[in-house]
Amino acid sequence: MKLTDEQRAVVGHAGGHARVAAVAGAGKTTTLVARVLHLLAAGVPARRMLVLMFNRSAREDFTAKLVSLAPAGQALPEVRTFHSIGHRLTQSLTRWGRLAPRQLLAADWQREKLLRQAAMRALEGADPATREAALDPERIEALGHFCEMVKAELEAPEMLKERLDLGEHTGHFVEAFRQMEALLEQQGGMTYADLLYRPLRCLESDAESRARVEGFLDHVIIDEYQDINLAQQRLLAVLAGSRAAVMAVGDANQCIYEWRGARPDYMLQRFAASFGEATDYPLSTTFRHGHALALSANHAVRANRRRPDQLCLAAPGNPRTSLAVGQGGARLIAALQGWQREGRTLAEGCVLVRSWALSVSVQLQLLRAGIAFRLSRDDRFVFRLPLVQALAGYLRLARQPRLLNDPEHLLLLFSQPTPFVARERLQALVVQLADRQRWPERHDPLLAELKPIQRRNLKKRWELLCELPRLGNMPASRLLELVVERLDAEKVLKRAAARREKGEEDVRLLDILIEQAEELTQAPDAFLELLDRRIEGAEDGVLITTVHGAKGLEWPLVALWGLNEGDFPHYSRDNPIDDERLEEERRLFYVAMTRAQERLLMLHDGGEHRPSRFLSESAWRDCQRIDDALAEQSDALISDALVKEGAEKAALEVGDPALVERYLRRIGADGALSVTPATRVASPGAEYAALVHGMGFAVGEWVRHAVFGPGEVVVVEGDPRSPVLEVRFEQAGRRRLIAERAPLERLAGGRA
Numbered sequence: 001m002k003l004t005d006e007q008r009a010v011v012g013h014a015g016g017h018a019r020v021a022a023v024a025g026a027g028k029t030t031t032l033v034a035r036v037l038h039l040l041a042a043g044v045p046a047r048r049m050l051v052l053m054f055n056r057s058a059r060e061d062f063t064a065k066l067v068s069l070a071p072a073g074q075a076l077p078e079v080r081t082f083h084s085i086g087h088r089l090t091q092s093l094t095r096w097g098r099l100a101p102r103q104l105l106a107a108d109w110q111r112e113k114l115l116r117q118a119a120m121r122a123l124e125g126a127d128p129a130t131r132e133a134a135l136d137p138e139r140i141e142a143l144g145h146f147c148e149m150v151k152a153e154l155e156a157p158e159m160l161k162e163r164l165d166l167g168e169h170t171g172h173f174v175e176a177f178r179q180m181e182a183l184l185e186q187q188g189g190m191t192y193a194d195l196l197y198r199p200l201r202c203l204e205s206d207a208e209s210r211a212r213v214e215g216f217l218d219h220v221i222i223d224e225y226q227d228i229n230l231a232q233q234r235l236l237a238v239l240a241g242s243r244a245a246v247m248a249v250g251d252a253n254q255c256i257y258e259w260r261g262a263r264p265d266y267m268l269q270r271f272a273a274s275f276g277e278a279t280d281y282p283l284s285t286t287f288r289h290g291h292a293l294a295l296s297a298n299h300a301v302r303a304n305r306r307r308p309d310q311l312c313l314a315a316p317g318n319p320r321t322s323l324a325v326g327q328g329g330a331r332l333i334a335a336l337q338g339w340q341r342e343g344r345t346l347a348e349g350c351v352l353v354r355s356w357a358l359s360v361s362v363q364l365q366l367l368r369a370g371i372a373f374r375l376s377r378d379d380r381f382v383f384r385l386p387l388v389q390a391l392a393g394y395l396r397l398a399r400q401p402r403l404l405n406d407p408e409h410l411l412l413l414f415s416q417p418t419p420f421v422a423r424e425r426l427q428a429l430v431v432q433l434a435d436r437q438r439w440p441e442r443h444d445p446l447l448a449e450l451k452p453i454q455r456r457n458l459k460k461r462w463e464l465l466c467e468l469p470r471l472g473n474m475p476a477s478r479l480l481e482l483v484v485e486r487l488d489a490e491k492v493l494k495r496a497a498a499r500r501e502k503g504e505e506d507v508r509l510l511d512i513l514i515e516q517a518e519e520l521t522q523a524p525d526a527f528l529e530l531l532d533r534r535i536e537g538a539e540d541g542v543l544i545t546t547v548h549g550a551k552g553l554e555w556p557l558v559a560l561w562g563l564n565e566g567d568f569p570h571y572s573r574d575n576p577i578d579d580e581r582l583e584e585e586r587r588l589f590y591v592a593m594t595r596a597q598e599r600l601l602m603l604h605d606g607g608e609h610r611p612s613r614f615l616s617e618s619a620w621r622d623c624q625r626i627d628d629a630l631a632e633q634s635d636a637l638i639s640d641a642l643v644k645e646g647a648e649k650a651a652l653e654v655g656d657p658a659l660v661e662r663y664l665r666r667i668g669a670d671g672a673l674s675v676t677p678a679t680r681v682a683s684p685g686a687e688y689a690a691l692v693h694g695m696g697f698a699v700g701e702w703v704r705h706a707v708f709g710p711g712e713v714v715v716v717e718g719d720p721r722s723p724v725l726e727v728r729f730e731q732a733g734r735r736r737l738i739a740e741r742a743p744l745e746r747l748a749g750g751r752a
């Protein structure tokens with residue numbers, strides 16, 4: 001394979017540190033393998049080089065490619081992950097008596113057990129309900145994440161706690177971190193985060209140990225630099241010492257692990273701050289997709305302030321990539337069926353979601369259409385989600401009244417969404433309810449230890465359960481709405497979640513279920529049947545995964561699902577988005593779209609959901625038109641003579657002529673196409689905005705009705721000059737109103 005000029009420059013880099021900014025699909029592995037072989041050929045001994053990869057699979061890929069291209073018998077450098085380096089350093093420092101010997105807690109349950117103990121020690125003397133809430137598996141997971149973050153960010157736990165946005169019942173985290181450390185020490189255990197944290201702490205504070213590990217390397221090459229955290233960055237500095245030349249390769253536009261401590265600034269600025277002068281190399285040509293997508297990806301990140309000044313360019317021989325935007329599940333199904341009709345397989349496709357909650361609608365749609373699929377996480381199949389199963393349980397009770405006598409079924413319904421009552425108390429209660437079919441007397445011992453609010457809520461839930469069998473013929477979506485409203489489920493889920501994001505995901509899941517019940521089938525039994533279908537992952541099916549899970553991967557067909565404001569970028573009224581988070585969401589969108597090779601379909605829900613701003617930012621229509629024009633003009637492009645003779649350039653109107661011109665110049669097509677500013681921005685976002693801003697009303701806006709009180713506008717439709725609004729009133733539920741006639745007052749500052 002002939003390397004590009006940019007790739008060759010990286011391979012031949014001479015002396016000093018280097019920073020390589022590589023766009024998605026730039027052939028990093030090919031280039032870095034060539035770099036290693038170049039250094040070996042120049043006489044650098046293999047043992048004086050270290051290659052650091054992001055994870056084990058990247059390391060295996062790299063090693064395989066290196067072995068296949070190296071001359072027979074050639075000694076090869078070590079290719080490692082940070083964890084494996086940390087492991088070895090831990091062993092050495094232990095042998096030298098600098099670190100106490102410890103066992104790695106390799107299984108999740110071992111670590112979780114200690115986290116539970118740590119939480120209980122931190123909450124000694126607290127009331128039983130608080131202690132039980134702290135043991136909730138999600139909260140234990142959040143505590144584990146907190147402990148890891150302290151070690152990744154090398155920050156005092158108090159400071160980190162203040163900075164992170166943690167939910168209720170997390171006040172004990174700082175003390176629990178300390179208790180966890182004490183437990184690890186007592187029991188001689190360590191976690192994966194300790195593999196880096198302990199040696200790093202030791203090396204940074206002990207010059208003698210540092211002297212023993214420094215100076216062995218001349219070259220360190222590190223991949224995916226944009227996603228490393230502070231602890232990794234500092235360990236890298238120790239390993240490189242003052243002698244080794246560091247080559248950091250990455251793409252600040254693909255930094256998507258800020259929640260694990262990564263920052264785009266590590267690539268953009270901090271590298272120079274840590275290592276000093278470096279030569280910058282771009283790898284700007286992608287070998288993954290065509291011009292339409294490359295151009296659109298450039299548009300998609302253009303609004304970010306923290307980004308490299310680098311264009312992503314499609315290589316001339318790449319497949320063309322078609323871009324499309326559509327709405328709803330029917331469009332997704334049609335695209336997958338069309339793909340199969342063209343003789344392509346579902347396994348060549350992937351549906352990407354911002355969060356797992358959004359995958360529920362995709363799963364239900366595919367199930368109903370009979371399209372095979374698989375998930376990158378088996379615990380995310382609809383029939384395995386506890387919240388979905390509990391809601392299905394409420395529907396089932398409406399259809400099968402006898403379930404009111406089944407204590408097991410009652411326990412499911414009494415525990416989800418959580419009533420914040422200890423499980424053994426619920427167990428005792430449901431046994432009696434199933435048997436006697438009436439609420440206990442006031443002085444019944446079963447109620448004695450409950451707080452008045454707990455009693456009230458449980459009684460309300462029982463009354464709802466008794467009512468459900470009479471509503472068996474109600475459409476599934478109405479039944480679900482009723483349950484959610486009566487149980488105040490949104491508030492409960494938000495309160496119960498250990499992380500704000502998790503609470504919001506659960507609330508979104510409620511919405512999605514109600515929407516799907518409305519869209520797919522109104523018959524409760526048919527909907528229940530869908531929720532219960534025990535599909536296992538179909539090997540030859542289309543993959544559903546999250547954008548984070550798609551890092552580094554590619555597919556001929558990519559459908560990006562859930563491009564709605566609030567879903568992607570992710571935010572809500574209670575959790576508004578700031579500039580920094582918006583930039584990370586934009587990078588996530590950039591990563592998502594650049595997974596596609598031949599076809600990218602971007603889907604939004606429609607209805608009350610506004611399309612994501614990322615759709616209009618991606619300028620997909622402009623980019624598709626330019627790609628079409630480039631294909632038409634390709635003959636003229638090849639024929640220099642035509643251009644020289646002053647052949648007519650095709651002129652296109654685009655939203656951002658400067659960006660497009662720059663792109664065309666870089667690929668040498670400025671002779672064949674010219675661009676002018678568009679007189680109107682043609683994007684679905686803009687068209688939709690014109691609609692929802694009819695009479696100035698916008699979805700998400702708060703209004704006060706003279707009779708119904710305050711409410712949020714959830715739909716604006718019809719003639720923009722006289723739109724019909726659907727408003728979700730706090731007291732009066734959803735109502736449809738003709739905006740012109742309704743006695744509405746706008747609440748400028750949101751909910752008043």
Ligand SMILES: Nc1ncnc2c1ncn2[C@@H]1O[C@H](COP(=O)(O)OP(=O)(O)OP(=O)(O)O)[C@@H](O)[C@H]1O
Pocket residue numbers: 001002003004007022023024025026027028029030031287288552
């Ligand atoms: N100079 C080149 N000319 C043609 N094809 C190339 C060139 N460099 C890389 N490629 C092709 O691009 C694809 C991706 O390359 P490679 O496997 O090296 O990159 P990667 O590290 O997996 O991708 P990424 O850059 O996204 O991390 C491969 O199919 C490779 O053959």
